[in-house]
Amino acid sequence: MLKHLISLSLCFSCTVMAQDAIQAKLANQSILLDITTPTADSYVVVGERGHILLGHTLTDSVQVGVPTKATLTAVTHVGQELWAVGHDYSILHSSDVGNTWTVQYQDPAKERPLLDVLFFDAQHGIVAGAYGSFMRTRDGGQTWQSELHASLLHPDDIAYLEEVREVDGEEFYLEELSSILPHLNRLHYDGSTLYLAGEAGMLAKSNNAGLSWERVDIDYEGSFFDIVKAGKYLIVGGLRGNLFIQEQGQDWRKIDLCHTSSINSLLVKNEQVTALSNNGYIAVIDYTLLDDEPTCTDPQVHVIQNADKISILNAASVNNTMIAVTTSGIARLLNKQ
DSSP, X not given: OHHHHHHHHHGGGOOSSOOOOOOXXXXXXXXXXXXXXXXXXXXXXXXXXXXXXXXXXXXXOEEOOOSOOSOEEEEEEETTEEEEEETTTEEEEESSTTSSOEEEEOOGGGOOOEEEEEESSSSOEEEEEGGGOEEEESSTTSSOEEOOOGGGSOHHHHHHHHHHHHHHOHHHHHHHHHHHOOOEEEEEEOSSOEEEEESTTOEEEESSTTSSOEEOOOSOOSOEEEEEEETTEEEEEEGGGOEEEEETTSOEEEOBOSOOOOEEEEEXXXXXXXXXXXXXXXXXEOGGGOOXXXXXXXXXXXXXXXXXXXXXXXXXXXXXXXXXXXXXXXXEOOOOO
């Protein structure tokens, strides 16, 4: 949740003109929000004030020049091509594994952040963000087209919008649609199905790369900040430590983590899911062995809290070390995996 609070609270201090990111001696100790691994032995992290750092180990990260001061919320890669998104409706691109960056798209006037980016291949990608923001490129980011997806709304809202369209016309319908769409927080692609997690209990899936969506029903109205598919299981996490799992064809089960810190990211490996949360909480769950009503006292659920209680936003494995991005910079992720 912290990533999204940072994104939304800073949205209204957007700069009108793109400026170079501040070169900071302590950038590796600043608020960092996402990480990707373009090679097996390297990582790229992004964060506040346009900070982008490259590294191979916990201690050798180097800040690179970036043509924006906008806070960057997410980063992804396809081979040597990288894209990062963030405030000022910014999309940045690198074609050399993150060493140099250019602005592909930026629109501070929208006063909303982009929160995630996903590329299916080096040409076809999508971005998502606050207030239903959604754009697509089919040429590697040279051009981007906005999309509005009414199917992401609750059925009651869809019915209301159809009345608006009938009474007030298409122009007002589109204006109203863009004002009531939820925040779109996280994208996940399992190779065939695209998943989306968002505000107000919004979960959705798409079998055509997000051109159309089908909502996933769940009895929860809080925000979700990550969603992952692991075999026959769908796992979602979000506000106040809420974590749910659904085996294909079965009902949702809530996993009680015995804390109320919001879950920022979910990592899946070896039939375990790791939930990274605010206040230094890390939960490792053997999701194939869970009871019907699992809690933190079950042997399949292992919950620890780091002594520093620093919020963990995401993590990735680099050279057999789990590198985490946190509100205090780059750190080693210590857990029971």
